[in-house]
Amino acid sequence: MFLIEIVDPITKVIGDWAAEINFWSIVFRLAIAIVLSFLIGLERSSRNHAAGLRTYILVTLGAAVAMLTNQFVFESFGTGDGARLGAQVISGIGFLGAGTIMVTSRSQIRGLTTAAGLWASACMGLAIGVGFYTLAITATVAILICFTVLQGVENNLKDRSRSFTIHIELTDSCYLRDLINFIRHSDLVIQRVEANPAYASSGLAVYTIYLENRNKKDIKDMLHIPYISAIRDLEYVNYVEEIS
Numbered sequence: 001m002f003l004i005e006i007v008d009p010i011t012k013v014i015g016d017w018a019a020e021i022n023f024w025s026i027v028f029r030l031a032i033a034i035v036l037s038f039l040i041g042l043e044r045s046s047r048n049h050a051a052g053l054r055t056y057i058l059v060t061l062g063a064a065v066a067m068l069t070n071q072f073v074f075e076s077f078g079t080g081d082g083a084r085l086g087a088q089v090i091s092g093i094g095f096l097g098a099g100t101i102m103v104t105s106r107s108q109i110r111g112l113t114t115a116a117g118l119w120a121s122a123c124m125g126l127a128i129g130v131g132f133y134t135l136a137i138t139a140t141v142a143i144l145i146c147f148t149v150l151q152g153v154e155n156n157l158k159d160r161s162r163s164f165t166i167h168i169e170l171t172d173s174c175y176l177r178d179l180i181n182f183i184r185h186s187d188l189v190i191q192r193v194e195a196n197p198a199y200a201s202s203g204l205a206v207y208t209i210y211l212e213n214r215n216k217k218d219i220k221d222m223l224h225i226p227y228i229s230a231i232r233d234l235e236y237v238n239y240v241e242e243i244s
Contacts, residue, residue, distance in 0.1 A: 067129025173205035
């Protein structure tokens with residue numbers, strides 16, 4: 001008990017009952033799990049992500065229940081591993097996270113952040129289930145910062161990266177040579193060109209092109225938008241976008 005009070009200041013403030021397994025501590029921990037995961041799920045739902053409000057609540061709540069059950073069995077019967085169920089949750093959530101990761105027809109990888117968020121939420125649920133409230137609340141704030149503030153920072157870094165990738169649709173494959181010449185005259189280096197078979201029956205010539213800007217030193221010239229806009233204005237380009 002002494003160690004719990006030192007590690008978790010919230011337990012010290014609200015009382016020893018919060019560190020024990022009793023009716024009110026169970027209700028309190030599950031309520032905390034719902035509230036914290038609600039905040040994360042709300043942010044995800046507002047951005048129209050597949051894993052939204054209910055998903056994050058269920059993942060966090062399930063992890064908290066697993067840890068509570070493990071703690072109850074360990075303290076009641078004095079046998080077993082006090083962290084076994086928690087370890088199973090950490091590895092098992094990987095299957096759920098893997099299901100959210102996919103590669104789109106435009107060679108974009110989607111769902112990595114969602115998978116990581118679900119895994120982090122499960123770990124947060126484990127902290128709640130064992131009564132480590134301070135860590136759970138701090139982790140929630142950190143997760144929300146990653147989903148909101150750091151997204152803008154990441155986008156800014158990507159916009160100024162020397163390397164970037166575009167998805168481009170040409171009206172005919174015969175224009176690929178003209179496009180390559182135009183790109184090379186735009187101070188860009190073509191790393192790789194891949195034909196996209198997903199659009200084989202569309203009547204368009206669709207490619208994924210990996211580019212790098214090696215010549216520009218001015219930070220303003222590192223932005224990708226001017227290059228993509230110039231490519232978009234070509235008469236034989238049906239559509240182009242940067243792949244994140």
